Amino acid sequence: MIFSFLKDSGGFFRNSILPGFLKTKVVFCGIFFFSSLFNLHGKETQNQIDPFHHFMLIKTYQQEFDWLNPWNKKDVVTRSGVASVVKTGKGKLMLLTSADLVANATLIEARRKNASLPSRMHLNRIDHALNLALLESSEKSFFEGLKALEWEIAEKGEAELPVLNPGQKKPFQGEITRLTVGHRQVRDTWLPILQLSLKEIPPQGSIVIQKQKAVGMVLNGSQGNHNVLPLQLVKGFLTNGTGIEQTGLAHRGFQWKSFSQPSLAGFAKIPENLEGVWVSRVLPYGTGSEVLNVGDYLTHIGKWELSREGQIEHSKWGNVLFDALFLEDLEPGQEVELSLYRKGKRLKLTTKVGIYQENGNRVPMKIFEKPPRYLIRGGLVFQELTVNYLEVWGQNWQNRAPLRLRLFKQLDRSRIEKFSKLKNLKNQDQERIVILSQVLPDAVNIGYQELRNLVVKRANGRKVIHLESLVEALKQPQTGLHRIEFLPGSERVQVVLPVVELAKADARIKNNFQIPRFQSL
């Protein structure tokens, strides 16, 4: 049986604003011969871990939802990678791998050493912000003979990666060179990341070993340089994670700019040559979000002094972006003092280290595992605008998707700024952009069949802020006709549908287009 690792890593740093070496997409190839793989009997020596005690190959069958036709699913895609045996916070053995590898999986198979058949694994928890997933088995004996990895905090220096490949009996040899900060596009998280120098291209989920201990998990990279999620983040996931997207990830609560304009500093009455960063946006979550204002000039986080480039002098890793503090120096809930200048006055504000949350966006971050929400009435297909929907236009959707739709996503950051200080943030969180994505042609909607991607503003005189509000509005027609209004400038500004005839038309359309359900909320 041949496994080919031919898929990318899921875009950990895709399109990030980081330097090129952090943005590289990995395409790794390797051929693993399972038949011979299980005939190997490595012994764990003092200098070398037996990979078959701790690691195994997994094969996943992933099936994404069809966001264009939200009642359908797409074709199955097969991917492979590595999982490692870990002990969770409750002492249970499970397999650890990357979230990208198992997202939207319909079947996950793991093959143990000496097993003739693969074992079905079940997703226990997954975190797309960290790109981590835990798998468990319903077979009682699955973990017999397997050992959980021991973990240790990484240091600069030599590292190795055990290889599950009969043609490569020695582990790959590499070197951890530094700690940096990476951006995870699908969740807008900034994570401390280890840089691994390694000439080979290991599969996703591979574990990096230093002195017989695991120190991190390979996420992606290119030949020569790889991004490794450090132990501390893995450990937090193993101990704190309780289900889907329960990250508990300590995170900054603001965006910043490294402006070094003397004129701006003079205008803001900041002492000349004072190092620090401008707070350019306050996020609705994270460290400092409760106390910082846009325009604050942040000079210190705790005892650490910020440079104009947002770097701190770390005792272990040297100059690194301040987000690295959230690896082990600052933990969620811990009090921290922020030193800053505001309107010419020096301030010291105490806050608590906050965690990452996904909210404040009208167009939500990429959705995994959950089916698209939609509503069909009179052949008109309504959806909420999502990144998944925009990706119907491909990975280059930022240039190819309909301009008005993509602007909602691309300009959403400005809106976060505008609303981040509002107390009714929870209500704002739920607000979405409802679109008429397409029309299933029928006698009831003649004249509307060509309509696509129109933004719904009102229905029956009521404001539409999400699909639920549209459903409610359609329950309360003001006349014998439903009236749905779209954003000004749309190809058509309004449509009407008959109230009485709608049920009959819906039944006809459902049968004609083989739609299993007319709404999914």
Add this chain to the structure above:
Amino acid sequence: MRTFKSLTLVLLLLLFTLCEGDVTIYAGENVAQAVVRITSYRQSPDWANPWRMKPTEAGHGSGFLIGNGWILTNAHVVSDSKLLLINKLSSPEPYIAQVEAMAHDSDLALLSVKDPEFYSDMTALEFGGIPKLRSPVQAYGYPLGGQDLSRTEGVVSRIEFGTYVHPGIDSHLLIQTDSAINPGNSGGPVIQEGLAIGVAFQSNLRLNDIGYFIPTPLIQRFLQDQLDGHYDGVPEIGIQTSSLLNQYQRQSLGLPEGAGGVLVERIIPRSSADGLLEVGDVLLEIEGKTIDRAGMVHYGEHRVDFFIEAEHLQVGDTVEFKVWRRKKLENLQITLKAPPFSDELRNTYDVLPEYLIVGGLVLIALNRDYLHSEGKQTPELAYEHWYREIEEPHTRRDQVVVVSRVLPASVNSGYSGLRHFVVHSLNGQSVMSLSHLMQMMEKLPNDTEFLVFESDWEPLPLVLDYHQSLETHQEVLNIYGISKDRRFHEPGGSEG
């Protein structure tokens, strides 16, 4: 609505991109002697560096002699031209030509030649009307810029409203033919039975043998318009309409059984229809012609968009409508105006960019040309250009002022990488246009410490030391080889 129709076809202006031509046939003497080859040496402005021009380039097109010693061609053949040369049939002798009138909105231009020798042995072509579908036509011109006149034959395939690529946002009547119309044919006549029935001007890259020509009603309107020495442009009604093909929508409007018409969904501010038509009106007739539920009227043997009825009219002419308003019939008369949208929405030609340089900041007024320059279409600029006026009309400004780039200098230290900063206010006052900004700066009191430019899109202001910007102004200009710190077209702003 014409103004907001998206460009769905990949259309190609035929002037510069040269392709392999069809079989070349020498035309009959009467038509052939009236068709000329035009060589244009053009130079367009560099929108990224608005004080300078791009390198000169040469292009070839065609034209033909009509009455009054005029040569008719396409506007895109002669736009931004610095020197126009015309060659007669089989003659190596070039004649210098001048532009007499230009209609960028309908891609037409009139040229003349001062040398009377040019007109010897030439007879002007006469115009025909709208051809019948599937009737034969011949396209004359100089494809590939070659020395020999080419004639290709085909039939009329379709008559419809469509986008004119040259202005970018205007839609007018155009005629589709399968006669090969290749680059270099632009401006050449399309002939039927010895009469000019149109001017070849664009083709469709995605389809085989699809060429388009401008029909005579639009040409005649242009010729009439420019007679007083000033071109007013094709008037616009200024509305967005939608079809009423859906029976329930007709029912919701209380329309009588069997009625046609289209629904008015938006009135463009300051347009011909502003204050006369209303959102929710149903237009039943225009100039006595019934408008059907798809918005079409009979036009000879064809059915075309009802806007055709304003197509041949001039600014100041009136159009009669029969309107269904609040379930009653009304007759309305609308006096036509030029399009209400500003020039910044169209492609710009023969106009140099406005700009202002302050403290090394290059400030420009956002327009279509700037937005379509490589790398300029940021989400913020796209929203400002296309959507703000429609979605937030109360926040509209006369121009969107943008810091397009920064000329690095000590006065703007730290801002050298800044691009596309939309300026909404200066020192707390709203900026309505580039010239308004300049006037505001001229009135700043002496004790002003900082220039604080703020943007709705940016959380932090752009701040310059005011006095330092004045003191270093000339030095910055000298360093970057810029002779003038500003260019304005409006009376309010003088060229410095």
